[in-house]
Amino acid sequence: MASGDPADNQPAGYVPPAVWVNQPSGGQFANINRPISGATHEKELPVGKHPLQLYSLGTPNGVKATIMLEELIDKGHAGAEYDAWLINIGQGDQFGSGFVDINPNSKIPALLDRSMNPAVRVFESGSIVFYLAEKFNEFLPAExxxxxxxxxxxxxxxxxxxxxxxxxxxxxxxxxxxxxxxxxxxxxxxxxxxxxxxxxxxxxxxxxxxxxxxxxxxxxxxxxxxxxxxxxxxxxxxxxxxxxxxxxxxxxxxxxxxxxGRMVNRGQGEPASQLKERHDARDFEVNTEDQVLARGGTRI
The missing domain is CATH 1.20.1050.10 (Glutathione S-transferase Yfyf (Class Pi); Chain A, domain 2)
Incomplete structure (x- = not known):
């Protein structure tokens, strides 16, 4: 059982201060963590040809959105076609002004539905799959x-x-x-x-x-x-x-x-399993990362 003695803390002798002050803590994500919200730089988001624009990364939360969209396409919903743009959270893309406009929490994924006027912003992965389920009346029973x-x-x-x-x-x-x-x-x-x-x-x-x-x-x-x-x-x-x-x-x-869906916006693993951007169903056939690299970085 813990004694509560600061000598047993890690580091030894640590006692939380009366008022917390931010300081470097190390770790893999230390360079992107901060105690405030908002944009750190001006950067507009790219916009593709489809009404649904997804800004994401192939993390568990990001993959929810791409699986959902691919499932809707398999159901025959042409309106579920989408552009998926890679947001590199290690480089701080989520703190660009355009991304923050869609998601003030600066977390992927973020979705912009431009089929509506004005466009609908959707953030939080659970909200995205729920929004799409309601929009297309799929994968969410009415009863x-x-x-x-x-x-x-x-x-x-x-x-x-x-x-x-x-x-x-x-x-x-x-x-x-x-x-x-x-x-x-x-x-x-x-x-x-x-x-x-x-x-x-x-x-x-x-x-x-x-x-x-x-x-x-x-x-x-x-x-x-x-x-x-x-x-x-x-x-x-x-x-x-x-x-x-x-x-x-x-x-x-x-x-x-x-x-x-598990391939889209993926930045790790075998290049053949990565589709860093997705703008058309044909991308799965011609623009996986191994093919892009073989062409010297050119997407077709």
Whole structure:
């Protein structure tokens, strides 16, 4: 049990000051973290040919939006065609004035629907998948019990993500020092969340019942990554034990739209699996990163 003695703190002797003052803390994302909001520089966002303009990065939150859009296209919705522009958060693109105009929280993804006058800005990944589900009347049932169950699990995921990413992922993989207390605290929460999901998926084929919905899209990108590749922590978290989650993961991962959506705005992995920008369905055939590099950086 912790004694509460500052000598036991890390660093030894640390006592929180009466008033917090920002100072360099190190870590992978230290150069983009700051305690205030707003733009740091003037920069207009590019605009493509489609009404839907997505500004994003292939993180779990970003992939929610691209999977949703690709699923809508597979459903035959021509109006779901979109331009996806890469926002490099490591270089601070999210603090450009154009991006902040769409998302004052400076987090990806951000969507601009220019089919409306005035255009509709949509930020927060959960809001984006919900907005698109309502706009195209897909992946969100109308019947009140089913609809509410879907939204229960979407909101559950939005609440769970900070514990997985900013909590477990940060302290296990990204923090400049390993803090046993923090890692144990968030590992416990990550495993509890996995158990919640595994228990639910032992009762239903998909998260909210027998139909594929935005609840599956929202949860797949976070929990799918956690059990297969996220933070290189699968052995540490014994993710093989969550057999229902693995069954569900395989079911979702096999969908063609999911495979495409996971490629868009991706900046890591094999070049053949990366489509840094997406402006047309043909891009998946001719503009994957391996092909772009082979042409000397030229997209066609």
């Amino acid at each position: 009140i019990h089913k609809r509410t169950e879907v939204m229960n699990w979407v909101m559950w995921q939005m609440g769970a993500a900070p514990f997985i990413g900013g909590g477990f992922g940060h302290f296990y993989a990204y923090a400049p020092i390993k803090i046993e207390y923090a890692i144990n605290r968030y590992a416990m929460e990550a495993k509890r969340l996995l158990h919640v999901l595994d228990t639910q998926l032992g009762k239903t084929e998909y998260i909210a019942g027998n139909d594929y919905t935005i609840a599956d899209i929202a949860n797949f990108t976070w929990f799918g990554a956690l059990i297969t590749e996220g933070y290189n922590a699968q052995e540490f978290l014994s993710t093989q034990d969550y057999t229902n989650v693995h069954r569900w993961y395989d079911l979702i991962a096999a969908r063609p739209a999911v495979k495409r």
